[in-house]
Amino acid sequence: MKSILFLLLLTATFATTSYAQNDDEDLKKITVSDTILKTRNLIIPGPFDAQKALLKLFPGKYYNITKKSGYQNELINWDIKTPGKKTYTDVNGEQGDLLFPFERGVATRLMNVMDFKDSTGLQYKVISFNHSEYDEEGLQTSRFTGGLLGLAKFALTKEGWRLRIFQPAIGGYGAFSNCPAPKPLLIGKDQYAFMIEHLNGGGGGPFFGTLFLIAGTNGTYQQIMSAYGVKKTTGVDEEVPTSWSSEYSVPPSKKKYFRDILVTTKGTYTSTDHEGLPESISAKIKPGKKGKYSITIRYIYKGSKGYEAQPPSTIVVN
Numbered sequence: 001m002k003s004i005l006f007l008l009l010l011t012a013t014f015a016t017t018s019y020a021q022n023d024d025e026d027l028k029k030i031t032v033s034d035t036i037l038k039t040r041n042l043i044i045p046g047p048f049d050a051q052k053a054l055l056k057l058f059p060g061k062y063y064n065i066t067k068k069s070g071y072q073n074e075l076i077n078w079d080i081k082t083p084g085k086k087t088y089t090d091v092n093g094e095q096g097d098l099l100f101p102f103e104r105g106v107a108t109r110l111m112n113v114m115d116f117k118d119s120t121g122l123q124y125k126v127i128s129f130n131h132s133e134y135d136e137e138g139l140q141t142s143r144f145t146g147g148l149l150g151l152a153k154f155a156l157t158k159e160g161w162r163l164r165i166f167q168p169a170i171g172g173y174g175a176f177s178n179c180p181a182p183k184p185l186l187i188g189k190d191q192y193a194f195m196i197e198h199l200n201g202g203g204g205g206p207f208f209g210t211l212f213l214i215a216g217t218n219g220t221y222q223q224i225m226s227a228y229g230v231k232k233t234t235g236v237d238e239e240v241p242t243s244w245s246s247e248y249s250v251p252p253s254k255k256k257y258f259r260d261i262l263v264t265t266k267g268t269y270t271s272t273d274h275e276g277l278p279e280s281i282s283a284k285i286k287p288g289k290k291g292k293y294s295i296t297i298r299y300i301y302k303g304s305k306g307y308e309a310q311p312p313s314t315i316v317v318n
Contacts, residue, residue: 026136029077029105030060034084037101042163044154050113050127057129057152057166058108065138077134079105090172091212091226092200094144098172105134108150112181118190123156124164126184128194131169132177144200146172147179151194151214151221167221170214175200182214187250188257191215193224195248199231206235211248211263213307225299225307227263229278242277243267258301260310265295269317284317291318 036058044053051074055062060078080101087097100106111128118124131148132140140147149170154161173179173196182194193215201207209231215224230246244267253259269277270290277285281293296314299307 027063027065027075027077027134027138028061029079029134031079031081032059034080034082036078037080037168039166040163043157043159044161044163046156046160048113048125048154048161050125051110053127053152053154053161054108054110054129057168058106060106060108063138069138073138074109075138076108077105078108079134086169088148088169088171090146091198091210092144092146092172092175095142098145098148098169100131100148100169102131102133107132107134107138107140111179114182114184114192114194116184116192124154125161126151126153126192126194128179128182130177130179140177142177143175143203145177146174146198146200147177148172149179149182149196149214151182153216165216165219165221170221171212171223173198173212185213185248185250185261187215187259187261188255191257194221197231199233201233201235204236205233206238206243207231207233209246211246213261215258223306224301225261227297227299227309230263230265232267240270242269244278258307260301261299261307263297263299265297266292268292280313280315281317284315293317 042056055076058076058078060076062076064074066073085099085101087099090098109130111130114126116124129150131150150168152163153165155164180196180198182196184192185195187193193213196212197209198212199207199209211227211230212223213225214221232244234241234243244265246263246265248261248263250259250261269281269285280295294316298310300310302308
């Protein structure tokens with residue numbers, strides 16, 4: 001009976017300190033040791049719960065303010081007082097590099113969970129998470145600041161889901177301190193990388209898109225490819241609205257790892273709107289014509305240089 005009472009008390013205490021909150025109060029944060037950013041032994045018992053796994057990685061103050069926000073909004077607030085901050089590139093380039101952990105503290109949010117199984121039958125999960133600067137109301141408001149991406153890979157063992165790769169921070173992508181969720185891409189035998197479709201621009205648009213590929217190399221996750229100008233939305237003030245979008249694929253190959261990647265951009269054109277088109281297309285348009293076009297670029301892996309575009313591009317104008 002005593003053991004049952006103790007268990008109930010322990011559960012209630014955990015819920016009070018980590019999960020409960022008052023909507024009328026400012027969100028708090030917990031100061032943690034900088035050792036949480038280092039490689040460590042961590043096993044998550046099954047069934048795998050990504051939110052609880054994230055709380056093990058970043059043991060801060062957990063909040064679920066979805067009801068208050070009006071959208072899915074779960075976050076973990078934490079802070080580190082000791083020195084040892086590192087800089088990470090924000091691809092927006094507006095506010096400079098991101099210094100992490102952030103000076104005012106960090107809000108970490110789970111983005112997605114990706115499930116995989118290799119040819120040997122080994123199961124593993126990769127969770128992606130977004131870091132933004134701590135805010136008392138749980139907001140993300142900086143228009144030209146990307147969300148700082150992090151990844152963690154867990155493999156299923158007899159003991160549970162064991163942490164294999166942990167990259168607390170990689171780079172800043174997206175807008176409003178909100179990184180787009182990465183999408184898995186098979187680039188080799190049992191080798192998955194993660195594509196991020198970054199989109200940003202001035203108020204009212206147009207917004208321009210870039211593809212960034214993250215992959216595991218030498219036990220860490222890092223950016224290995226960038227493809228710019230792959231998307232354009234229409235702007236509210238454009239006299240002749242134009243837009244285009246892109247698809248990416250990995251064609252069959254004899255390469256075991258880091259296979260070639262094709263990025264194909266498609267859009268429409270009119271002869272009266274050369275400025276709103278990719279330069280390679282604008283030069284091929286004949287007066288009085290309108291139609292569709294496509295641009296296909298092959299990206300080849302170059303070792304320490306990552307993926308690079310391999311000229312010439314294949315351009316089709318109809």
